Amino acid sequence: MPIAWYFDFVSPFCWLQWPAIRDLAATRQVVLRPILFGALLKQMNHLGPAEIPCKREFTYRSALWRARQAGMPLRFPPSHPFNPLPALRLCVAAGTTVEVVGAIFEWIWAHGRAADTAEALAPLAASFGIADLREALSAPRVKAALQANFELAMEERLFGVPTLAINGELFWGADAHDFAMAYLDDPALFDDGEMARLGHLPIGLSRI
DSSP, rough: OEEEEEEEETTHHHHHHHHHHHHTTSSOEEEEEEEOOOOOOOHHTTOOGGGHHHHHHHHHHHHHHHHHHHHHOOOOSSSSSSSOOOHHHHHHHHOOOOOHHHHHHHHITTTTOOOSSSSHHHHHHHHHTOOOOHHTTTTHHHHHHHHHHHHHHHHHOOOSSEEEEEEEEEEEGGHHHHHHHHHHTTTTGGGGGHHHHHHHOOOOOOOO
């Protein structure tokens, strides 16, 4: 059953789900797909949580509380939201391996370091064996791979990150991980009466 994980380093909730994804990738084949969350929001004409003032503060506090409950380190970077494109391109340039993804997440969310410029990411890139980071970030193959990930996200009708895409079904959010694992264990989960009915539930009122 194909499994892909869509993520953006700008999201603290991707960091919160990362340990479970890392463990899943140790036992199953999981394709890691970095995408630009901002482009997804633009495509849907949506505001992100950090673009709504009151929701921004609540979201940050909620992420920190959840990290503490899980015993995970979480320190916000110097500013947020930040431009995650350099980190996303670095991830692709370095191979998008479990080790690379984990190291970038830790750089940003465990240590609270900046990741929005080539200069900020240079020490991390050097640890991946990338000497000329600016050249790596501007490489056509890197840009093309990131764009291909976004196009796949559009094909799968993604609406947020983090998202586990399993056999065409989308499980959005770090808190949906157990739900995703239940479906992975039982692909007939959505076939029973009420679950099946929800896929065809009529819309009673629309504001559009």
